[in-house]
Amino acid sequence: MSTTKAPFLPFIHHYADLGETYSLAVQPQQVEGSELVDVNTLELNNIDLEGSAEVTAILAKILACEWPNDRRLPVAMNYSGHQFGQYNPQLGDGRGLLLGEINTERGLIDIHLKGAGVTPFSRGGDGRAVIRSTIREYLASIAMRGLGIPTTGALAMAVNQTSVYRETRERGATLLRTATTHIRFGHFEGLYYRNQPNELKCLADYCISQQFNRADIPPGDYRKWFQVIVAQTATLIAKWQAVGFCHGVMNTDNFSIAGETLDYGPFAFLDDFDPQFICNHSDHTGRYAFDQQPTIARWNLAALAQALSGLIDDHDLIKAVRSFDSQFELAYRNEMTIKLGLGAVSQSLRSSLIEEWLTLLAKLSVDYTLAHRALAGALDSDDQFSAFFHHQELAKNWLGRYREALGDIDPEQHRETINRHNPAYILRNYLAQGAITAAENGDFSFLKALKTCLANPYDSVVGYEGFAGPSPGWAKSICISCSS
Template sequence: MMLDNLYARFDWAGARVEPTPLSSPRLLLLNRDLADELGMDLSEPQWRELTSGNRLLPEMTPFAQVYAGHQFGGFSPQLGDGRALLLGEVVAPDGRRWDLHLKGAGKTPYSRFGDGRAVLRSSLREYLASEAMHHLGIATTRALSLVGSEEPVYREQREPGAAVLRAAPSHLRFGHFEYFYYSGQPERIPVLLDYLIDTQWPDLTKDQAGYTALFERVVEKTATLIARWQLVGFCHGVMNTDNMSMLGLTLDYGPYGFLDAYDPDHICNHSDHGGRYAYDQQPAVGNWNLQRLAQALSGVIELEALQQALGKYEYQLLSTYSEGMRQKLGLTAWQDEDPALFRDMFTLMAAQKVDYSCWFRRLAQLESSGPVPDSLLGLLTEPEAGRDWFGRYQARLARESRTQAEKAAGMNAVNPKYILRNHLAQQAIERAEQGDMSEADRLLLLLARPFDEQPELDHYAMPAPAWAESLCISCSS
């Protein structure tokens, strides 16, 4: 294993901080596949000690990064890693570079009034979600290991402490650049851009032309990411600029949620009283956040170039989303009436409170002629309400050249049968808090194959039970 600490050499970009060890840690989860990919051949006791902050590897230089951010629309001039540390950067056997980021590592200069700790509830939610998204093919940070401890942490109530070690090619956020722009240190911005080019995009030049191309990539990757969130029904919940990745990764899992009953106005974050980060607002928020990043980069990239790059956001998002929705509905090419077909489908789904994931998965069973399967009709509160739309959709399918089997296989390859619903995560959390990790292990195995038929686990693919509506997920989650 080869370790490096390039970012920690920027002593102006944060602070060196030793983690505060968790007492009596227990290794709860270890992502062996990812560890092998990173070339990290450690024993379970070594993983436990590393993830709990009790003993780092000799080459590691723990470092808390400083950044700023627009939070719910208002600017916070100094945020930073308040409970996390960049331990170092692993150079994997394939030459790719990965940050190792320990969340729940204790207080840092950026903890403000926090204790720097994480609880088992939120740590397990992050572990499950990041792996679920990875196997859905959506860009994300990854979870490497999770430890628990009986050491108490206080949120709304006393909870068991935990720490999660996550990995990503980079944890650079929009907020990093905002911090140096608004704090009057513009000379730091090209240094961070050069670091990103050196470690992630060495094909770019370290000059204005290269910085412009870099921003264009950030715009493209952000638009693609959010389109894919929308396609799978994922709500991030707290899309502050300090939670936006320069690499277009899903970053910082807190009050996230996958849609159960389709509601375009769904708010997954109990703390989001105004609905700023509602499901249907995510595309617009992504654009707004990119505008804030453009402002921070305006000293090194010409205004016209920034505007041209931002102008490509909507096209990239809509083209990715439209192509993805066409595949979800089993259509091989666009026809003029398709946009109206899509709009009317979503109107029907919202009115009938249709389960989002079940709807698209079960649509694969519908043939171009014949009766609508009961499994599909059963998703509607009033089955007759869907007759007209089903008839139009079947007529559209009849103009396709693929066989039913080919169409169904294509749809099932993009419409997951299994997603991480909040009630499933909650059940795993409740068991984990009692010392039983079996449900978390089962979920991870299930979510590693989200598109596959797993008949013995079909109950995990059912719509959420009524009690799930009462689950309250906030920023502290």
């Protein structure tokens, strides 16, 4: 009898090898009538795999939760975290499984399956995912990747006939995603609050050795490692703020130690610019409002610092956390400088123009994405630019200062700069809902068309100009909950 294993993805299992303190092996629970919806070939290429028929067939089986008997089982990761500011001692992967890592030219990449059934950390839940949450995360990951924002990746998704009960009965879905690592701030919090210092040190050593932060950190240099986490988090949040992305549930268990956007739940991209916008129906106090995201990121870093206090001197921890504000401000100003095409303008003048621009957008409550895209025509006629705004006189006043600052720059060069750094396409909630509604009726063409635009958001796609328009009035009040 042949002992040759059937073709499969080349998983290795470094994290699982750490032992049961950190994760528990789980057999995926098969679903009924699984249908492969889409494979993201761009993400497949990122993990050095080609979209061959063989690889596609393997992905379809994984998404159907069919796990080969001759392969090592996936694991559910064990972590805790602060949720809306309150510590929850037991969270963990309640509906997700780490299948293993794949070695690529970029280093190790996690492959993770969502919706595969009950795990030891499901806390009474069914461990399943539904079509709407799966499509939202799939498209959001593609959108963020297209925008150049560090994120988990969307590899493939499937729908199935397994009934899942949330507010009502819904169809199930499964998602394969990638990440530099799925280790979160909450992993370290759990070990800290369970008084497991040796295990915490082991995990920190593992993170440094695996170079998740893509930084040359000497073994045992926990201070440097934490400084890199702070810096990468500051850069990430600056990119969120610049593009108008609202995460919606910035709990410490949703924060990656690799500085990647993790866990897309009630997220949103801004429509009309409102700094105090709240995208999460469950966020009754506005803790995670758009303008609070930098503050919350610093709070989360302080929570991680507390967990690492047995490894790093308190003075160094405090200094690193306090450095977040200046690093964020610098990164944010750089992002906005690029968005507004102000690279050749003096620092003091560009800061003034950015502040005045944001004040103008908030005062007139105009579409955040379209306003930046409109800057491409700022050197054309006054009427063409100011027609975008409700109060043309305020817009003309700012435009005059903006043109003066730009000097004699070539209008075509300016147009190219603006369009290269300000997306035509973002994942507006009503577009995501359109893809969900169509998919729930068995039509995935909307999803695939939207995916095409989001993967290359700076280039207008013929035939899909409608995706680049503003949200209709009724859609601007869409509010998403944490329901999965």
